[in-house]
Amino acid sequence: MKAISWLASAATVLxxxxxxxxxxxxxxxxxxxxxxxxxxxxxxxxVFNTKEKGLAYARTDIGGAYRLNPDDSWTPLLDFADGERWxxxxxxxxxxxxxxxxxxxxxxxxxxxxxxxxxxxxxISADRGASFNVSKLPFKVGGNMPGRGIGERLAVDPNxxxxxxxxxxxGNGLWKSTDYGKSWAQVGNFPSAVPGDSNDYNTxxxxxxxxxxxxxxxxxxxxxxxIFVGVxxxxxxxxxxxxDAGKTWGAVAGQTTTFLPHKGVxxxxxxxxxxxxxxxAGPYDGTSGAVLKYNIGTGAWTDITxxxxxxxxxxxxxxxxxxxxxxxxxxxxxxxxxxxxxxxRSTDSGATWSPFWSWGNYPEMNKHYSYSDSKAPxxxxxxxxxNAGTLQIxxxxxxxxxxxxxxxxWLYGTGATIYGGRDLLQWDTKHNVSLSSLADGIEETAxxxxxxxxxxxxxxxxxxxxxxxxxxxxxxxPSNSHQNPNWASASDIxxxxxxxxxVVRVGTGDSSSGKQVAYSNDYGVSWSEHPGAADSGGxxxxxxxxxxxxWKTGSNGVQVSQNTGSFSAVSSLPSTTSAIAADKxxxxxxxAVSGSDFYLSTDGGKTFTKKGALGASTAxxxxxxxxxxxxxxxxxxxxxxxHSTDSGATFNGISGITQAWGVALGASAASNGYPAIYVAxxxxxxxxxxxxxxxxNWAQINDASHGFGSAGANVLAAxxxxxxxxxxxxxxxxxxxxEVDGPSSPTPTSTTTxxxxxxTTTTSxxxxxxxxxTSTTTATTAVPTPSATTTPAGPxxxxxxxxxxxxxxxxxxxxxxxxxxxxxxxxxx
Ligand SMILES: *[C@@H]1O[C@H](CO)[C@@H](O)[C@H](O)[C@H]1NC(C)=O
Ligand SMILES: *[C@@H]1O[C@H](CO)[C@@H](O)[C@H](O)[C@H]1NC(C)=O
Numbered sequence: 001m002k003a004i005s006w007l008a009s010a011a012t013v014l015x016x017x018x019x020x021x022x023x024x025x026x027x028x029x030x031x032x033x034x035x036x037x038x039x040x041x042x043x044x045x046x047v048f049n050t051k052e053k054g055l056a057y058a059r060t061d062i063g064g065a066y067r068l069n070p071d072d073s074w075t076p077l078l079d080f081a082d083g084e085r086w087x088x089x090x091x092x093x094x095x096x097x098x099x100x101x102x103x104x105x106x107x108x109x110x111x112x113x114x115x116x117x118x119x120x121x122x123x124i125s126a127d128r129g130a131s132f133n134v135s136k137l138p139f140k141v142g143g144n145m146p147g148r149g150i151g152e153r154l155a156v157d158p159n160x161x162x163x164x165x166x167x168x169x170x171g172n173g174l175w176k177s178t179d180y181g182k183s184w185a186q187v188g189n190f191p192s193a194v195p196g197d198s199n200d201y202n203t204x205x206x207x208x209x210x211x212x213x214x215x216x217x218x219x220x221x222x223x224x225x226x227i228f229v230g231v232x233x234x235x236x237x238x239x240x241x242x243x244d245a246g247k248t249w250g251a252v253a254g255q256t257t258t259f260l261p262h263k264g265v266x267x268x269x270x271x272x273x274x275x276x277x278x279x280x281a282g283p284y285d286g287t288s289g290a291v292l293k294y295n296i297g298t299g300a301w302t303d304i305t306x307x308x309x310x311x312x313x314x315x316x317x318x319x320x321x322x323x324x325x326x327x328x329x330x331x332x333x334x335x336x337x338x339x340x341x342x343x344x345r346s347t348d349s350g351a352t353w354s355p356f357w358s359w360g361n362y363p364e365m366n367k368h369y370s371y372s373d374s375k376a377p378x379x380x381x382x383x384x385x386x387n388a389g390t391l392q393i394x395x396x397x398x399x400x401x402x403x404x405x406x407x408x409x410w411l412y413g414t415g416a417t418i419y420g421g422r423d424l425l426q427w428d429t430k431h432n433v434s435l436s437s438l439a440d441g442i443e444e445t446a447x448x449x450x451x452x453x454x455x456x457x458x459x460x461x462x463x464x465x466x467x468x469x470x471x472x473x474x475x476x477x478p479s480n481s482h483q484n485p486n487w488a489s490a491s492d493i494x495x496x497x498x499x500x501x502x503v504v505r506v507g508t509g510d511s512s513s514g515k516q517v518a519y520s521n522d523y524g525v526s527w528s529e530h531p532g533a534a535d536s537g538g539x540x541x542x543x544x545x546x547x548x549x550x551w552k553t554g555s556n557g558v559q560v561s562q563n564t565g566s567f568s569a570v571s572s573l574p575s576t577t578s579a580i581a582a583d584k585x586x587x588x589x590x591x592a593v594s595g596s597d598f599y600l601s602t603d604g605g606k607t608f609t610k611k612g613a614l615g616a617s618t619a620x621x622x623x624x625x626x627x628x629x630x631x632x633x634x635x636x637x638x639x640x641x642x643h644s645t646d647s648g649a650t651f652n653g654i655s656g657i658t659q660a661w662g663v664a665l666g667a668s669a670a671s672n673g674y675p676a677i678y679v680a681x682x683x684x685x686x687x688x689x690x691x692x693x694x695x696x697n698w699a700q701i702n703d704a705s706h707g708f709g710s711a712g713a714n715v716l717a718a719x720x721x722x723x724x725x726x727x728x729x730x731x732x733x734x735x736x737x738x739e740v741d742g743p744s745s746p747t748p749t750s751t752t753t754x755x756x757x758x759x760t761t762t763t764s765x766x767x768x769x770x771x772x773x774t775s776t777t778t779a780t781t782a783v784p785t786p787s788a789t790t791t792p793a794g795p796x797x798x799x800x801x802x803x804x805x806x807x808x809x810x811x812x813x814x815x816x817x818x819x820x821x822x823x824x825x826x827x828x829x
Pocket of ligand 1: 124125126133180
């Protein structure tokens with residue numbers, strides 16, 4: 001099940017472009033996902049294009065959007081999102097153009113509360129997501145907020161595809177574009193723009209739920225007159241309609257207002273709208289609901305809810321209509337937590353239904369499907385174990401689609417993967433279909449800890465919501481997540497430097513024993529529960545010989561355990577300690593940091609003494625210790641990257657790095673040389689950098705297609721056996737590994753960024769925008785030397801970047817601002 005606690009860390013604020021003294025060389029790297037496979041998180045939306053066979057997209061709440069391939073795998077579309085654009089990975093709505101299949105629109109933004117200081121944006125593509133233009137919105141978008149599975153709240157007019165509607169959250173109302181999403185204006189006369197509460201994650205208004213054009217009401221080339229809009233309200237009208245292309249709106253007569261409308265799906269041949277309802281916004285809640293059919297011609301509403309009485313203990317989410325077979329529809333229980341999820345199918349417009357499973361001789365269940373998790377074996381046949389049993393077919397089922405060109409092909413999203421199959425018509429003939437996990441290529445996990453020990457498997461991970469894995473191969477989906485104990489989330493992992501098979505993992509989500517430390521003597525293949533402590537989460541460090549464990553948690557500060565004994569507080573460390581690490585060579589040596597202070601322990605973490613200062617740092621982030629030289633440590637902080645070779649007595653700051661996050665040491669370029677150093681840092685631009693000479697020279701190793709989201713939310717590990725290989729654990733897009741893929745180029749070559757331009761947003765009508773106070777410092781960079789021969793770049797145009805030969809000045813009222821070393825842009829002065 002998807003938790004949200006660790007996602008708050010995504011709101012780490014970056015300072016960008018604050019100094020541009022040095023042009024860092026780049027080194028060509030190849031980047032790939034470490035294959036976990038099968039998704040890993042909630043897939044709130046799947047949308048098929050209705051014009052072109054086989055074209056479909058999926059959106060996720062924290063890991064971007066994907067396009068479907070003919071072999072059932074998925075291609076990620078938003079990997080370019082970097083530290084400044086991390087909120088692009090929260091995709092709250094998706095629209096594929098029913099007139100021009102090349103056009104794709106994504107409404108992105110992570111949170112409407114303070115966790116995300118940025119407004120949202122519509123990403124506009126004319127090449128199926130290969131590249132995007134950006135239209136900034138004057139309000140926030142909440143791809144990872146409650147109600148993220150309702151929708152779609154973004155839609156393209158099927159008769160006049162320059163027209164789009166977008167339903168906002170937080171009481172910001174309904175918005176319309178008439179120029180393919182470039183500019184947007186609020187629909188002033190839409191009746192249900194309730195004010196929002198954007199300060200709280202759980203109480204902010206979910207707002208407009210969905211926009212559905214009635215394609216049958218108009219004709220090609222003319223704005224569709226009839227449009228239905230659902231609003232996430234109950235107890236008051238919540239389905240609205242216009243019949244004059246948006247000039248006037250009214251509540252649809254005869255509607256039910258008991259529940260929130262989650263989906264409004266048109267069946268054009270039947271001239272009907274199918275609406276699913278739940279009593280909660282989802283995706284976790286929902287204890288009752290309904291499914292209604294609205295006959296557009298007669299105005300009659302028919303209740304076709306497929307369950308009643310004590311069998312109705314869930315709301316409804318996904319609704320699918322088979323466009324090839326009018327009257328064939330399917331609907332998913334949003335959350336049936338016991339004994340399993342549920343889906344219903346009807347071939348007579350909802351008059352009668354058949355279920356995906358039914359009770360046999362109780363407690364036996366007749367499963368009207370065969371099950372395969374071959375593309376994601378770690379899912380296991382029963383991925384979620386609840387108090388009452390196990391769930392196989394899923395939960396949080398908000399997206400359910402039948403391929404508009406192929407009645408046999410269907411997909412639905414769950415809290416952990418995408419399921420579906422290619423023999424759906426056998427539901428009607430044999431009442432038995434083949435169900436498979438079909439999320440291959442979707443890597444949607446939040447990585448909280450990574451180790452690459454010097455022997456054993458190349459990588460072991462600690463992962464939010466799904467625990468983590470031993471990655472024996474980087475390219476093959478693991479067969480199991482960490483088990484026995486198996487908590488909801490693992491928050492960190494470490495190994496003993498002299499005994500790398502000894503691994504310790506800490507986690508959250510075990511309400512039964514509360515003991516959320518586990519250790520392994522076989523690199524994480526099998527585990528034992530550490531008897532010592534009742535606490536959860538945080539960070540862990542293991543002494544070089546494995547006899548001491550240091551554990552830092554939110555509630556109890558830093559604690560230490562010796563020889564698997566109970567944990568006791570380390571009173572010589574302040575409660576503000578923000579990072580801990582073990583020396584990998586000398587047993588009993590630990591390091592810790594707080595503010596600008598560095599601390600050293602030589603007695604197994606029992607006591608620490610304050611050593612030297614980390615410049616003017618206020619927020620140290622990470623500590624990396626040399627694998628074989630005691631006292632040689634690297635510390636990343638909000639003020640840069642610092643290196644000590646005397647156990648922290650003195651530090652040197654790395655020139656040019658103004659802010660740093662994850663830091664890791666890996667195999668050296670030369671045999672017996674100094675380890676390669678990798679760091680996520682602001683080095684005249686936020687990126688990922690490598691040094692082969694103890695930090696004297698650096699090369700940037702990520703490129704414009706690989707931004708890795710929020711640098712401050714990511715974890716780094718470097719391979720100690722393969723020179724050049726580095727692992728980046730992201731907050732939403734799984735783990736990437738990079739390897740050297742060409743010589744270092746001291747004169748960087750030109751790279752084009754995936755985002756080609758930004759459009760202004762026109763706002764009409766009043767938008768209540770809450771003022772969010774953020775600590776973002778957007779320092780403006782020195783404008784590159786103007787070239788006399790070129791005319792200034794226009795608003796939002798590119799004005800610089802490595803290899804850029806175009807204009808370097810901006811039109812009046814705009815100034816050139818560096819986004820990253822490859823891309824500077826004209827922004828409003
Ligand atoms: C993106 O912006 C450029 C520059 O304004 C424009 O030429 C192009 O048509 C836009 N593409 C899309 C898909 O809107
Ligand atoms: C559906 O087919 C599978 C695979 O053959 C079988 O295991 C299952 O029992 C069948 N379901 C029913 C209800 O017959």
